[in-house]
Amino acid sequence: GENVEQHPSTLSVQEGDSAVIKCTYSDSASNYFPWYKQELGKGPQLIIDIRSNVGEKKDQRIAVTLNKTAKHFSLHITETQPEDSAVYFCAASIGNTPLVFGKGTRLSVIA
């Protein structure tokens, strides 16, 4: 079955700097790749997603890139702010099958 690896497990950046989180997946049939932000004591919030027919997607300060050949995808957050501090999870799925999650990255933005 699908396996998703996520790195790094923790990331600290200065406010205003960029943050990059990377994930790799094992099943080449996977075609949907969402990213979730989870704040303490809350459920995950979908922040951006990408499908396999697209190489890059951007939404304001957040962007996701996908390399199908290498089977990896990345989350880029620019101009980070303290409120970006949270745990971020990547995931992958084939169509509407259950998502397989990475282990998460704890992002700390230092003011």
Add this chain to the structure above:
Amino acid sequence: GAVVSQHPSWVICKSGTSVKIECRSLDFQATTMFWYRQFPKQSLMLMATSNEGSKATYEQGVEKDKFLINHASLTLSTLTVTSAHPEDSSFYICSATRGREGIGQYFGPGTRLTVT
């Protein structure tokens, strides 16, 4: 759109009792709902997949007789933890998909269960 609610947000119960957690899609009809549990500082672990009107599909290692899932309508799924024990204490989160493709999961706020 795509709001999912859970009730209760937290619950404390005594060992041996049962607890029911509700998951509702508020502004859409959910083709599929999922139940996860999450231990502190860990990722989400899928427990079961639930489609309206049919039996839930449980992941390996999840006891279906202990974690009862009922998906009575396109907007409501319930998880009942029966005969709860302290090791069942966890953060339980549901999610729902919408649309014909059923791609894209929207998560509820989670329910913190503490069994004493």
